[in-house]
Amino acid sequence: MTSNLSSKVTEGIRVNVRTTYIRDESSPKHHYYVFAYQVEIVNESPYLVQLLSREWHIVNGYGHKRLVRGTGVIGKQPHIAPGEMHRYVSGSHFSSPIGKMCGSYTMKRSVDSSTFQVEIPPFVMMVPYINN
Numbered sequence: 001m002t003s004n005l006s007s008k009v010t011e012g013i014r015v016n017v018r019t020t021y022i023r024d025e026s027s028p029k030h031h032y033y034v035f036a037y038q039v040e041i042v043n044e045s046p047y048l049v050q051l052l053s054r055e056w057h058i059v060n061g062y063g064h065k066r067l068v069r070g071t072g073v074i075g076k077q078p079h080i081a082p083g084e085m086h087r088y089v090s091g092s093h094f095s096s097p098i099g100k101m102c103g104s105y106t107m108k109r110s111v112d113s114s115t116f117q118v119e120i121p122p123f124v125m126m127v128p129y130i131n132n
Contacts, residue, residue, distance in 0.1 A: 008121035012045025013080075013107060017123045028097065028127070035125035036091045039073070041105070041118075043080040048110040050079045051086070056103040056120075061096030079110070098126040 006017045018038045025034040043049055056068040071077065078086040092101065102122035108115050 006121040006123035008119050009044065010118040011107075011116050012043070012047075013049065013105075013118045014040075014042040014044055015105070015118060015120050016040040016042070017121060019123060019125045021125070021127050022091070026127075031095045033094045033097050033099075033127060034091060035094070035099070036089055037101070037123065037125070038087065038089045039120075040085055040087045041078075041080060042085045043082050046082050048079060048081050050108045050110065051077055051105050052108055052115065053106045054103060054120075055106075056101055058092060058101050059099060060094045061098040064095075073105075092125070094125070097130055098124065100124045 004018075008015050016039070020036050022034040022036055026032055041051065051072060053069065053071050054073055056066075058066040058068065074088050074090060076088075080086050092099070100122055101120075103120040105118045105120065106115055107118050
């Protein structure tokens with residue numbers, strides 16, 4: 001992944017996100033830009049947790065918004081023990097060369113079955129030539 005790191009800790013759960021532009025799957029001529037993002041969810045708490053669901057807020061460079069909700073991440077509802085990490089890669093496409101995402105995960109503590117929200121830090125995806 002090629003972007004700067006976006007990172008946030010909520011209730012002992014750290015979420016790190018890195019992004020990259022997927023040039024081979026994008027078509028700027030047709031206003032289609034594809035990005036991948038790698039997420040690391042690190043359990044810095046003393047409790048075993050399970051990721052139950054996700055909610056993404058996606059905004060393109062023109063201000064158009066999308067909301068995506070779903071169970072787990074990439075088909076999984078991982079359990080993450082204290083000191084361990086779950087990593088996955090996913091992607092998004094935009095009609096503009098820049099976009100941003102943020103959101104949250106609903107997590108459950110195994111010790112008492114309580115649920116809580118973990119913030120996914122905002123991160124920007126942009127084609128490399130935007131910075132030049």
